[in-house]
Amino acid sequence: MDMAAKIELGSQTVQELLGKGKGEQVPEKYIHKVGAPNASSAQLMDIPVIDLGLLLTTSSITAQQLEKLRSALTTWGCFQVINHGMTPEFLDEVREMTKQFFALPVEEKQKYLRQVNDIQGYGNDMVFSEQQTLDWSDRLYLSVYPEEHRKLKFWPQNPKSFSETLDQYTKKLQVVTKTVLEAMARSLNLDVNCFRDLYGEQGKMDARFNFYPPCSRPDVVLGVKPHADGTIITLLLQDKQVEGLQFLKDDQWFRAPIVPEALLINVGDQAETLSNGIFKSPVHRVVTNPDKERISLAAFCIPESDKDIEPFESLVNESTPRLYKKVKNYVGIYFEYYQQGRRPIEAAKI
Ligand SMILES: O=C(O)CCC(=O)C(=O)O
Numbered sequence: 001m002d003m004a005a006k007i008e009l010g011s012q013t014v015q016e017l018l019g020k021g022k023g024e025q026v027p028e029k030y031i032h033k034v035g036a037p038n039a040s041s042a043q044l045m046d047i048p049v050i051d052l053g054l055l056l057t058t059s060s061i062t063a064q065q066l067e068k069l070r071s072a073l074t075t076w077g078c079f080q081v082i083n084h085g086m087t088p089e090f091l092d093e094v095r096e097m098t099k100q101f102f103a104l105p106v107e108e109k110q111k112y113l114r115q116v117n118d119i120q121g122y123g124n125d126m127v128f129s130e131q132q133t134l135d136w137s138d139r140l141y142l143s144v145y146p147e148e149h150r151k152l153k154f155w156p157q158n159p160k161s162f163s164e165t166l167d168q169y170t171k172k173l174q175v176v177t178k179t180v181l182e183a184m185a186r187s188l189n190l191d192v193n194c195f196r197d198l199y200g201e202q203g204k205m206d207a208r209f210n211f212y213p214p215c216s217r218p219d220v221v222l223g224v225k226p227h228a229d230g231t232i233i234t235l236l237l238q239d240k241q242v243e244g245l246q247f248l249k250d251d252q253w254f255r256a257p258i259v260p261e262a263l264l265i266n267v268g269d270q271a272e273t274l275s276n277g278i279f280k281s282p283v284h285r286v287v288t289n290p291d292k293e294r295i296s297l298a299a300f301c302i303p304e305s306d307k308d309i310e311p312f313e314s315l316v317n318e319s320t321p322r323l324y325k326k327v328k329n330y331v332g333i334y335f336e337y338y339q340q341g342r343r344p345i346e347a348a349k350i
């Protein structure tokens, strides 16, 4: 890859921009000239809420739940999960600390500022080209697993309980991830460990805290532009009050419903590849809101970069030919394509 293309251009956070009183006149670089959001017409999507406890046993109820899961992942590429081992109060605590962090004064947050060309830390969208339309969101990106990837200098000291709560939350998510990956395998009648073995015992998990300030031009500005995740799966904690996330299906945008006690889980490109296209890695985006701020916390589960990602043998036969090549270090490929405005999964398609 051309090294020059990798050099990132600096830019300020959306909160800084608003702090300077420039919020009313949204700068050009945030404005989508093609594919304007047109958010108001989106309908609510109809995705199931699945009880995680029921995915684990071998009863007929479980068979029903696995079918619900398979059907959701082949159509929408996502579902919501309850009974995940965390109380609604604990999820509120995670949401609250996210809000508290972004509410800190700019100088305080800047202690955690990410460096140019590093993903970890506090800041804005990574900016790679003058042409890039910027997302109306600020972020804090932290690698959590494996533990040796943690760069603790970016973990906020304020609010005080931040690190401990994040640690507890992601420990629970590792258990949820394992169960979901097993259920995905079972729903396709595959060996129960096949997705899990690729993710590994101590698979990589990155946390991205997203903050979306109100925006005076929701008609032309997006919180996150359309993309699919480069993960195996992503576990998302949504804002409890404010909607914003939308999924693309049959060329139409649909609103993700808020279920306060649930996590929203979506398939990423690596699970689409492994399942030979049976599971869909959905294209999604976040729209902006004129009055209200919104937060979310995405946990990205990513197989180790040395793992070969290719369709499982047993899903390839004469009637269902192989649709994807073998790829390694998909996340590396991901950014290269993303910068060019292309869907990274095209790199894996035969
Ligand atoms: O904020 C959201 O609801 C989703 C964010 C998202 O898609 C991401 O961080 O990849």
Ligand SMILES: [Fe+2]
Binding pocket: 227, 228, 229, 284
């Ligand atoms: Fe995403």
